[in-house]
Amino acid sequence: MKSTNSILTLAIVAGLSFSLVACGNSKSTDHNDDNTEHDHSGMDHATEHKMPDGTVMEMNENKSISQLIDPYLAIKNALVKDDSKSAASAGQTLADAAIAFEASSFEESKQTEIKEILEVIKEHGEHIAKSEIVHQREHFEGMAKDFMDLLAITGTDRTLYQQYCPMYNKGKGGSWLSDSKEIKNPLFGSKMLTCGSVKETISMK
Amino acid sequence: MKKWLKLSLWVVFIVLVGIQFVPVQRNEIKLATSSDFIEKYQPPVKIGNMLRSSCYDCHSNQTTYPWYSNIQPIRYLMEKHIREGKDELNLSEFGNQSNRMKRIKFKSILSQIDDDKMPMPSYLFLHSEAKLDSSKKARLVKYFDSLVVDIEKEKFK
Numbered sequence: 001m002k003s004t005n006s007i008l009t010l011a012i013v014a015g016l017s018f019s020l021v022a023c024g025n026s027k028s029t030d031h032n033d034d035n036t037e038h039d040h041s042g043m044d045h046a047t048e049h050k051m052p053d054g055t056v057m058e059m060n061e062n063k064s065i066s067q068l069i070d071p072y073l074a075i076k077n078a079l080v081k082d083d084s085k086s087a088a089s090a091g092q093t094l095a096d097a098a099i100a101f102e103a104s105s106f107e108e109s110k111q112t113e114i115k116e117i118l119e120v121i122k123e124h125g126e127h128i129a130k131s132e133i134v135h136q137r138e139h140f141e142g143m144a145k146d147f148m149d150l151l152a153i154t155g156t157d158r159t160l161y162q163q164y165c166p167m168y169n170k171g172k173g174g175s176w177l178s179d180s181k182e183i184k185n186p187l188f189g190s191k192m193l194t195c196g197s198v199k200e201t202i203s204m205k
Numbered sequence: 206m207k208k209w210l211k212l213s214l215w216v217v218f219i220v221l222v223g224i225q226f227v228p229v230q231r232n233e234i235k236l237a238t239s240s241d242f243i244e245k246y247q248p249p250v251k252i253g254n255m256l257r258s259s260c261y262d263c264h265s266n267q268t269t270y271p272w273y274s275n276i277q278p279i280r281y282l283m284e285k286h287i288r289e290g291k292d293e294l295n296l297s298e299f300g301n302q303s304n305r306m307k308r309i310k311f312k313s314i315l316s317q318i319d320d321d322k323m324p325m326p327s328y329l330f331l332h333s334e335a336k337l338d339s340s341k342k343a344r345l346v347k348y349f350d351s352l353v354v355d356i357e358k359e360k361f362k
Contacts (some may be wrong), residue, residue, distance in 0.1 A: 120305045120306055120309055123309060138316055142308075142309050
């Protein structure tokens with residue numbers, strides 16, 4: 001039991017260090033301080049990869065982000081079903097939500113980045129609203145990174161899984177976020193519904 | 206009956222002449238600024254030339270107007286088209302965007318060219334020099350692909 005606990009702690013530390021590197025020191029240093037008494041030297045990549053749900057990334061809880069996560073997941077679910085029309089209307093909802101989202105409630109140093117991300121999410125949403133399904137999927141995939149970066153700053157309102165299918169975009173691979181562990185591929189839909197694996201779990205502290 | 210026909214032809218004629226005098230702003234700022242895509246990224250000359258002849262007419266502040274652009278209502282339709290093109294992508298002001306936005310624009314440019322969506326068929330009908338054959342297309346796709354890779358390596362700040 002004790003060893004399970006320490007493996008879990010290591011994974012969390014590993015996940016956090018990863019997120020700090022990836023996001024340019026963009027989140028919760030206080031959380032990192034909590035773990036400083038643990039020994040980092042024993043950490044290796046194998047620990048990360050042994051986790052069934054990929055790397056674990058813990059975030060603050062934030063309710064206001066629901067207005068963006070909800071339409072994002074609605075687009076995902078529509079694309080899973082090859083439903084271009086529902087994806088388009090959810091895309092418009094997402095674009096509107098990105099305009100309405102209040103960046104001013106966050107730390108001032110983060111606001112520029114939040115605004116840049118919102119601008120990009122709005123652009124993706126607008127294109128999803130007016131494109132046919134191939135382009136909807138391109139924009140949906142392109143948005144995954146921006147969405148992850150945003151959540152790293154704002155926090156999340158639920159557990160999300162970053163999932164990855166290596167076959168998308170002529171073998172270059174593509175990512176998306178889901179609220180369920182089970183793989184239902186929105187980048188291929190019915191053509192390849194189960195291609196993919198969980199790369200990272202985003203959970204609340 | 207004949208009288209009516211004659212009158213309406215005159216009306217059409219007068220309207221056509223009249224609209225020639227409607228002033229229109231020309232989309233042709235001669236000097237490229239430092240935010241211009243070609244100025245900023247300094248692509249290989251061949252790539253730069255392809256962009257100029259295939260994209261810049263509608264996606265920059267530097268349209269090269271053909272002679273018939275001076276005739277209304279062709280001019281009006283053309284300006285509308287250019288406005289829409291620049292709304293989506295303005296290569297003259299490309300450098301002013303965040304890296305995050307540049308990344309998705311690169312991706313969009315790449316897929317539009319790769320899928321033969323751009324340059325638009327209606328544009329190619331009158332601009333045969335803008336057509337991208339398969340080798341030109343491959344070069345552009347490869348180039349924008351490398352820009353996507355580069356920008357993804359950079360931090361999104």
